[in-house]
Amino acid sequence: MDIKTASVALIFAGQGNPTIGMGADLWDINNTTKAIWDCASDISGTDIRRVCLKGPMNKLVQTTNQQVAVTAINATLYALCRDRLDEARITGSCGHSVGEYAALYAAGAVTLDDLFRMIHFRSRLMDELSKVNKGxxxxxxxxxxxxxxxxxxxxxxxxxxxxxxxxxxxxxxxxxxxxxxxxxxxxxxxxxxxxLGVSGAWHTRLMDDGVQQMRDFLANIAIQTPQHEVLMNVTGEPVTDPAEIKENLALHLTHTVKWTASMMRFLSQPSPVTFVEVSNKAYLGHMLNDFDGFSPTMALHCRKLSDTHGDL
Structure with a gap:
């Protein structure tokens, strides 16, 4: 496949694979990356750089830290590869679980500050629920x-x-x-x-008490119409209406992540698609090997975007 002519689908990682030191090569590259990690730390009230670098693992694995760290990494890697992507060729984005928030950010639906406000609230809510309903x-x-x-x-x-x-x-x-x-x-x-290395049973009935709390919080968040399609976890389909996006983010706590449906939608497009994985370490691209119509030449990790293939 000629990756310079294919449409681009951005896929953003979720939590579940934390490693000590993750993101350490990203946070001080330039003023943009510094601003992302500063925002993550300021809004969460945690020195997220230190948690990523030093751990310990039992602290990094806590969802209040892991979700913020994963989102900071996703936002940073997207910022670093954004200038090398032809935005006109981005056919859509999708994020696995908490990665969905970075997908919305990449589509211009939320600001950086609101991205981390949502993650901070979501992670604290899920952490509280996991202590009541252990899973x-x-x-x-x-x-x-x-x-x-x-x-x-x-x-x-x-x-x-x-x-x-x-x-x-x-x-x-x-x-x-x-x-x-x-x-x-x-x-x-x-x-x-x-x-899995997570501290609760996410996307299950054990999170049910958080759905209305999430709705109430999101009522005060400004979400714009995405600039490209964002396939949402709850539906596996693109959603453009801000009110519907908010409702899906609330239901996200208890509903199945329909990743299969989202990937099949990308793969069923009439024009060729290149999956650009935005994650600390590649794993979403590996899962694509389970899908008919996919070949390894159709996936590219964002870290290799510049040094392997040049501009997309």
Missing amino acids: AMQAVKGIDYSSMAALIADSGIGVDISCDNSRRQQVIGGTVVALREMTEVLMAQGIETTK
């Missing part, structure tokens, strides 16, 4: 959404599908006890599971 999440490999949903229904175990990542990977969430029971069911069928 965890596990990745499940080798299974599609329908099969996973059927297994859950047949078992009667109270877990939810948090993320429909691909036709070969789901993420489930629930209480520790429920996840243990579901893991036994999956293991009996030879299905592999991996615990």
Whole structure:
């Protein structure tokens, strides 16, 4: 594929893969990157640079820190590659879980200050709910959404599908006890599971009490019509109306991340598409290997944008 003629789809990472030192090569590159990390620290009230650099891991993994850190990295990497992208060729953007907020920022729907205000509120709300309704999440490999949903229904175990990542990977969430029971069911069928490095059961019923609180907070945030399509997690479809965007961000707390639907929409476009992954470390591009019609030449990590391929 000629990446200089293909449309560009920006895909932004979420949390779940924190590493000590992440972002350390980004925050002091220029005045723009410094401003992003200053904004993240000022609004969150945490020296997010220090948390990323020093940890400890049990602090970095806390959603109040991890969400801010991931968003700072996403916003910084986007700022660094923005000038090398032909914006006219950006067909859309999509962010996985908390990455959805960076996707909206990249589309000009929210300001930098409001981006971090939303992340700060969201992460604190989710952290509070996770302490009341304790839970965890596990990745499940080798299974599609329908099969996973059927297994859950047949078992009667109270877990939810948090993320429909691909036709070969789901993420489930629930209480520790429920996840243990579901893991036994999956293991009996030879299905592999991996615990995720998060501090709660995101996108599940355990977050239900936060939906109205999120609605109330977002009522005071100015969201503009995106400058390009943003495929939202709740629907897997592009949404342009600011009021509908806000509602989806509120429902986002309890609804499945429909990543499969979003990626299939990009792949079904009549013109070729190049996926530019915006993340600390590539993993969203790897998941695309599970999709029909995708080849590795269609994905590019933002860190390689300038040194490997030049302008897009």
